[in-house]
Amino acid sequence: MAARGSTALHLIRPLATLMPAVRLADRVVPFSRRALYTGISMSVFLVCSHLPLYGVPAASAGADPLYWVRALLASNRGTLMELGVGPVVTAGTVMQVVTGSKLLRVDQNVRGDRDLTDAARKALAVAIALAEAAAHVLLGMYGPVGALRGALIVLQLVTASVLVVFLDELFDKGYGLRGCSAISLLSATNTCGQVVWHAFSPMTVNKEFEGAVLAVIHQAVKAPRALVATMLRRHLPNVASLLATFLVLLAAVYLEGVRILLPLQSRDTRGRRATFPIKLLYTSTMPIVLHSAAVSALYMVSQLLHYSRFLGGTMLARTLGVWKQASHAAVPVGGLVYYVTPPASFGADPLHALIYVALLLTSCAFLSQAWAAASGSSARDVARQLADQRLALPGRREGSTYLQLRHYIPTAAAIGGLCVGALTIFADMTGVIGTGTGIMLAATVVYSLIVSFHKED
The missing domain is CATH 1.10.3370.10 (SecY subunit domain)
Incomplete structure (x- = not known):
């Protein structure tokens, strides 16, 4: 059925074909396949969260101005997932508020309206990612980079955000585990990765394991009398x-x-x-x-x-x-x-x-x-x-x-x-x-x- 909602929706129709899209599952996707797609999505996100941005000077590292927001955005500094899920979450929230408050008329019973609304949300997410990436470069978050390297960094960040949009679309269309959105999953993946690292990190600091569990095991073998102090240490992750x-x-x-x-x-x-x-x-x-x-x-x-x-x-x-x-x-x-x-x-x-x-x-x-x-x-x-x-x-x-x-x-x-x-x-x-x-x-x-x-x- 043709779209008949707000006229503003039709303005983004030319962009709809350019947005990443996944065909709606026309039958029940087997659990094994949904679990496989979920695992692949998490793996891709984790890989991108550790791949450094190409063209960023090594000397640009310093105090992180976005330190306080990274947990929410599931972003890692200096990597392809610098922006994390921020553009997708922001776009989704804006579209939810705009349609819920009737500022944008959408007939959810009409498939054309639903498709255009979905395309508008994805186009808005890409636009927000482009604006944020450009702001990161122009405000000097990566140090002094030239025009060419700056454009390359922006392209990498926008491409990574398009990948997040695609993963979100994959879950929305029924290819992920039921009741689990891609944004929640990716944010939880980032948090769980921190928990696992703080528990089992093999890195050493002043001859102590960074991981709390490994530190306790090592201390129990080496000097059991200092075991309680290791469990409650303050300078590194602890058991408490x-x-x-x-x-x-x-x-x-x-x-x-x-x-x-x-x-x-x-x-x-x-x-x-x-x-x-x-x-x-x-x-x-x-x-x-x-x-x-x-x-x-x-x-x-x-x-x-x-x-x-x-x-x-x-x-x-x-x-x-x-x-x-x-x-x-x-x-x-x-x-x-x-x-x-x-x-x-x-x-x-x-x-x-x-x-x-x-x-x-x-x-x-x-x-x-x-x-x-x-x-x-x-x-x-x-x-x-x-x-x-x-x-x-x-x-x-x-x-x-x-x-x-x-x-x-x-x-x-x-x-x-x-x-x-x-x-x-x-x-x-x-x-x-x-x-x-x-x-x-x-x-x-x-x-x-x-x-x-x-x-x-």
Whole structure:
């Protein structure tokens, strides 16, 4: 059926044929093949995450200005995955908000509209990748590079982002494990890679293994009396942070499975019954992802102002953030960015810790409810979908389904956002490997894998 949505959609029709596309699976893809495609996708992403960019001077390494956002974007500095999943996530969020708020009229029942919307999302992701890659080169992230090498670096970064767009398309069209999106999988892959490396790294620092597990085994053989000190060491990954990581991961996986089932019955067919599940984590990890994206944008704006030749030191720059250069990255020491950054401990600065906790919990609860409304999963949207299927709560009058859902869904969205925020705070305070956001994304993937394997059994 021809597209009949917003006229703006038709403007990108010439670009639709240029975007990477995967044919929708016309039959159920066998589990073995979906597992194979998933493994290949993860392997390709990991390889690209370790391939250095060609043309980048070796002397350009220094403090990383994007250190604080790399866990969210699943990016590795100086590699093909410098931009990570950032362009795809940004494009998807923008399109979701634009279509959910009806700024762009899209008829989801018309295949032409769906195809054009999908093409618009991919074209926007490529455009964002091009803009970010050009900004990286022009702002001197890779040192002094000429026009030719700069263009080559931009081409590599955009090509890698097109590859991420293709992998995302592969999962959307049914060739990946069920319930597992490519973006979540790639972000979780990056986080899990850090966890495995911190646990089993064979590199040595001052004659100590960097990997916590190898260090404990080596110390148990060499000097058992110093075993506890090795397990709690602070200068390198330790067993306590490794255990905290798995504890947060298990707690998040458990909460992903908590739900209530609302009984439904058909208004047309007697005896036909169904259930509608309302998860405790109604919007999953989207609240912390959106919060982290907003904080990441604030970091970048604040750093640009702080180090600006003209605006550095002004009231606006100091209000947004004051930064101090460290060996690995610029560290916030004042302003708004200081209070949205996880503190090292509650005792170091109690006011910082309390403001951070309050801002994160409030933000996650609000963003969870806002995302439910923007993504078409609010109480009104769900009630309309059930009405279209001629399903309603048993023993209720016409229209009462919405009133009942209005009691459950906003509450589940708010409480779910608070739970995600609380787990993230616990993760950041206990020094988990990676970040709280990365561990939460990994938990959603682990839960999806468990459900997928269970259904196959």
